[in-house]
Amino acid sequence: MKALGNVLWFLFGGFMAGLLWWFAGVIMFITIIGIPWGKACFTIGTLSFFPFGKEAINREVLTGKKDVGTSGWGMLGNVIWFIFGGFWLALSHALAAIVSFITIIGIPFGIQHGKLARISLSPIGKEVVDKEVAERAREKNAERVVGEYRN
Template identity: 65%
Template sequence: MRTLGNVLWFILGGAIMGLGWWLAGVLAFVTIVGIPWGRSCFVIGLFSFFPFGQEAISREELTQKSDLGTGGFGCLGNVLWFIFLGWWLALGHLVSAIALFITIIGIPFGIQHLKLAGVALSPIGKTIVSKEVAAAARMHNATTTVSKLREK
């Protein structure tokens, strides 16, 4: 089912938004200081090409460790990203989602566009993993939290 969803997604508009992400990545690379953002654009562009079966998750949630992108610098990076490129990509995903919601068949694709719009607003500190890996990380975090609460 994921494969069919990804093929239909790619044909019916996913390719356009994925190319939009890659264009943003090229623009970021041209500025030299935007290279870290550009790398993220290419990763999320691939995610935008084939989103079914994958999920964007915080690296801190995945690894239970803070890093440069999940702390204060990541927040600053997300603010800069939003100002220069993020809102354009989010707007593209939002317009695509609204167009797909008009058709009943397009609702699952519209939901994917909304998820990608959320990623477009603040991609720093996130990574793309399969839905199973994201669920396993969340289950592990929940188990750890419950264990800590029981110790109190």
């Protein structure tokens, strides 16, 4: 089912959406100062191509280690992102989700737009992985946190 959803999504806009996100990422990389946001654009672009069965997860939960994107600097980058466009990008995906839900047949696409709206709000420090990997990473992270509390 994921494969069929991804093929339909790709053909009916996912390809173009992913290319636009990647193009924005290239432009941001050219500016040098925009490199962190360019990486975020590539992350969102990757999810935009084939979102079914994928999930954006915090990199710290995935790896168990903090990095620049999951630290205070990443939070600052997300605040700047939100102010200069993240809100509007998320709003556009939310509106697309509403329209998709109204059509009934577009409900699966609406769910994917909701996923893209969430990552559009604060993409820095996120990684796109399979849902199963994200679930397992959360379990392992929870085990680690519980272990820290017990010690």
